[in-house]
Amino acid sequence: MLRTALIALVLAAGCATAPAQADETATVTVQLTGLQPQGSVMMQVFNSAEGYGSGDQLTARQIPITAASASVSFENVPPGQYAIRLFHDVNGNGQLDTNPFGIPTEPFAFSNNARGRFGPASWEDAVFTVTAGANVHQITIPGSN
């Protein structure tokens, strides 16, 4: 009896919560513009200031680039605060190239089109809010230095 009751409770809970979960997840489509049609964009997604600062990413994507614009979608994303940083691996060597003094020679960008000052953009400038349902975030890739 107890076992049956527990199963019923779990099922009921499942019935009750499953639709709610579906409503509370989000889809995030990141649209990229201003690209040179070659190589790949290497994108990192963060969901905390700590992870953003330490490089501890939530997820990452490699997006082949064949046109001046591209988009990538993330499904079943819990609503919350996120930040993106990316670089355009124009020559396809898998890394952000820098000059001998450490200054990037391939384009890089952040969510909100945030810009850094002598370094990466801050979490505060790059963070954006994802709400349940469809979200679109646009990032323009600045030209190479």
Place this chain on the structure above:
Amino acid sequence: MSLSRRQLLSGFAAASVIAAAGPALATETPRWSPGLDNAPVDGFAEAGMRLLSGRAPRALAGEHYRNGPGWFRYADSATGHWFDGDGFVQRFAIEDGRARHSGKFVDTPKRRLEQREQRIVMPGFGTRGDRNAAIEGPDSMNAANTSVMIVGDELWALWEGGSPTRMDPRSLATLGVRPLRADLASMPFTAHPKVEPNGRIWNLGIYGDRCIVWRLSPNGAVEDAQIIQLPTRSYVHDWAVSERHLIIPLQPWIHDRMTAPMVDGFTWHGDQPFRVLVLDKNDYSNRRVYELPAMFFFHTGDAWEDADGAIRFDLCASANADFVTHQARSMITQETGQTPSAELVLAVLHADGRAELQRSGRYGEFPQTDRRRQGRARDLVSIVDDRAVSRLGLMNWRTGAYAEHDFGADQMVQEHLFVTKPGRTNERDAWLVGVTLNAREQATELHVFDAAGVGDGPIATWRSPYRAPLGFHSTWKDA
């Protein structure tokens, strides 16, 4: 060239005297203030200049290009330093005894952004800028305002912290920044490249205690680029190249903390020596460091080597960095000030490791030499007297003679270049071509001197019906 023992004062004693006796540049009234007004936003369309006096030699034909800061303030904001104004390039074309003038701003990303927002946004050498300014790299801040050079079919506007900006030498249209080599994008390229008589271009780019040594073909292709370690951090605005050596003066004005604006991160270390790093052109690992007493400099003339292996190069040396830390800032706010003048000296680096200074007793800046003799023995160097900036001087190191012309108290003299007389080889077979700002007439004037008769005054002078900003450095292109 031989020098007497008396001329060759010991380095320490010489610099001590510079520190003690360098006369002060007193600016009772800011005569230079018209030169720090914004130039017209669209520049100056090409127009003829009026011949005021004299007659230009028929054989003198070519273009005198000049660059310098030309935009300093918006309604509610201003640059914090003379060195941070937007680059404004002027072209003075001389042909058939006539002169024409035009000028245009270098269309940099910095200028486009600030014109759009009608405010100073980018930080600079002495400008704090907006703390939220988007800085992708050095070229985000590149003012392209310091010098200019002809490379192949292009005119390059130079700034010391980033890339050259390419321009059309006829229209002065900006063609943009194109990296000299993809992997070397955004590397610094000083505003004082050295061009050998065969056209090969040498330059440096300084980053902390490291330095890139550029070697380019006459058309601007990178032949070689190497990173070298410097013995110390320093502010290196100019340097020198002889036939066999690269000569990098390392003054004790040291960037030792990151702060905005950049100039506030430098400290004058008057207790430290003025080092000179000398590299073998063919093997940078073959190097030597010389030491002279503390002194400050912006500009060198040029270098050469004697048969005994001694390297000599002109320096305009002052007692400290007060001009760059104080007066070049107060010029923007149109305040007066006093800073030490620079004395023209000849640094002598002996083969046995000793270093000495030969003093001239002449004070000035913007030294210029005969570029046909780049890296080779010569006698002459021209300077602009920086105590009374109305005077142009020509020093002869071999004879000690000094010729001078005083334009009068209303004039501010700017750099004058040697222009070779066609078919002639003697060093004095040259003209000196340069610009003054006439504060009384509110006009820019172009002058031609015969190098053999500087004291006689200009042999031709033209005047524009307007004034253009003061500039820094120039170049000449034969027609």
